[in-house]
Amino acid sequence: MREAGKTLDAALGEQAGLQPTATILKVIQLTQQHRGLSALVLGGVEGVKDKREAKQKEVDEAYEKFDALVKDFNNKAIDDAWATPKREWQDLRNRISSGAITVPESYTAHTALIPKLLVVNDLTSDLFGLSLDPDVDTYQLIQSMYYQLPYLTEETGKMRAKGAGLLAKHEATLEDRQVLAAIIGRVNDRLTQTHTALNKAFVANPALRDKLEAQWQSAYDLTNKVMQLANTHIVRPETLEFPGTEYVAQTTAAIDAQFAVNQAASRQLEIMLNDKVSDLRKTRWIMIGAMAGLIALAGLLARLIARSVSMPLQQAVHISERIAQGDLTAQIDTGGSSETAQLMRALKAMNDSLVSIVSSVRGSINAIGEASNDISTGNADLSSRTEAQASNLEETAASMEQITATVRNSAEHAREADQLVGSATSVAARGGQVVAQVVDTMGAINDSSRRIVDIISVIDGIAFQTNILALNAAVEAARAGEQGRGFAVVASEVRSLAQRSASAAKEIKELITDSVQKVEAGNALASEAGKAMHDVVASVERITGIMAGIMMAAQEQSTGIEQVNQAISQIDEMTQQNAALVEQAAAASESLQQQAATLQDAVAVFTLHERDAGYSYQSPAQLTPRKLSLVSINGIA
Structure with missing residues (x-):
């Protein structure tokens, strides 16, 4: 237009x-x-x-x-x-x-x-x-x-x-x-x-x-x-x-x-x-x-549509009022394909959904009540166990303090023993040095004795040669007769002296040989003493290392025990906090029971068919308490 x-x-x-x-x-x-x-x-x-x-x-x-x-x-x-x-x-x-x-x-x-x-x-x-x-x-x-x-x-x-x-x-x-x-x-x-x-x-x-x-x-x-x-x-x-x-x-x-x-x-x-x-x-x-014409036709159609819509709408209003009052037992006709039929189907779907929700809520209320009662009982049991655990932690803390003091004393004694072992190590080292000097001296004596034996062997050889010469001189003097008699006497004396020298040299040799053998035996003993002193020094050094390790271990153990003591103190604080939380949980479970009762009163206004009634809610006084079992960890419940 x-x-x-x-x-x-x-x-x-x-x-x-x-x-x-x-x-x-x-x-x-x-x-x-x-x-x-x-x-x-x-x-x-x-x-x-x-x-x-x-x-x-x-x-x-x-x-x-x-x-x-x-x-x-x-x-x-x-x-x-x-x-x-x-x-x-x-x-x-x-x-x-x-x-x-x-x-x-x-x-x-x-x-x-x-x-x-x-x-x-x-x-x-x-x-x-x-x-x-x-x-x-x-x-x-x-x-x-x-x-x-x-x-x-x-x-x-x-x-x-x-x-x-x-x-x-x-x-x-x-x-x-x-x-x-x-x-x-x-x-x-x-x-x-x-x-x-x-x-x-x-x-x-x-x-x-x-x-x-x-x-x-x-x-x-x-x-x-x-x-x-x-x-x-x-x-x-x-x-x-x-x-x-x-x-x-x-x-x-x-x-x-x-x-x-x-x-x-x-x-x-x-x-x-x-x-x-x-x-x-x-x-x-x-x-x-x-x-x-279109406006007139539209008016006629609007009137017809209004009449076809008003009755289903009145029925929909009536059903909505019943639903608003909590009555979910209305029978809803959903036949037809018009918009009003779609509205009635939507109302029926809403009614069925409310029935399902109310039934589910009633069943959930009963489950909530039972669960809250179980939580309340478990909280009471957990509270008593928490108190016992707190007492045990206090005793454990006291014992750990005693162990800490003992470990500190052991560490102090280990420190003193380490100092004594250090002194013994110094003395053993000095003894080893002295024994080494003795071994050296005995070796020198052994060498001198061997030289004396050699000299005596020379003297013994000279005496033997002198005896031979004296014997030859006596033979020659006997051949000379009277002229060689004086020479024979001298030769006899020389032979006698040679024999005595040989005998004395033999005795000295035997004494020197025996002395050399004893010196060698002493030298061997001195060497063994030196080795023993060396082993003593090594053992003392090992003991020193072991004592140092013991001292460090004692210190670390003391530190670890202090940390354990601190951890136990923290566990004690956490246990006390847990006890407070348990009390709060107990109060929350009691509040949950009250809310469940309130929710039951709220859904009680809805009227359902008997087949949809669902569970009936039991008050907390009707519930049977069930004790909760706690898992034991390291012997502490």
């Missing part, structure tokens, strides 16, 4: 714009005719002065008529655009009437005035929406009427005025001929554009061709004829002998034919717009009737 209204308003606007556009086109036509007549009068042609004056009066009346329309437009753009050509026309008419203007000046002034009138024509067409017609046939017709034909008539009018002026002078310069030739070219261009626009309108609406084509063809041929006339008798010949009045008459006939086409097209446009307005009004009334 809104779009139809807009279309109708646009068509009415176009319809209202036909008279103003026809008026401004009349102003343009008369101004063009006045331009041609003025050129003849100013050029000295006789017999046209009265015609010009009569044409001037027509132009004045047309200006006054359009000026009255402009005041009704109340459009600033048109007011501003119209003020200039209106003022220029008054000045131009006065100058022509007084003869204070030449032919070229008149032509120039008229030619400058008419484009401004064409601008006013464009603004007027736009004001009434003629340039925005949505239909192809009327749009192309409007384009040819208001935007092509006016410019064609203007260019043809220029050709008329320019040619009339030249013919009035019976001469034309090369520049004049070039100007006129250019005007003829523009006339040809405008003629082609207008012809194209009209053909588009004819194609869009073949009925227009029957009514306008013959008239347009006549104007088309006349325009081509006067263009050829201007070329033949003004542009090309050296002397201008063609009568100016005849030229003006033929060009005016062509221009009048163009305006006649415009007027005929305006009449057809008016008919088409009237038909469009009539059709749009009929369409609007049809749409209004259709909408009224």
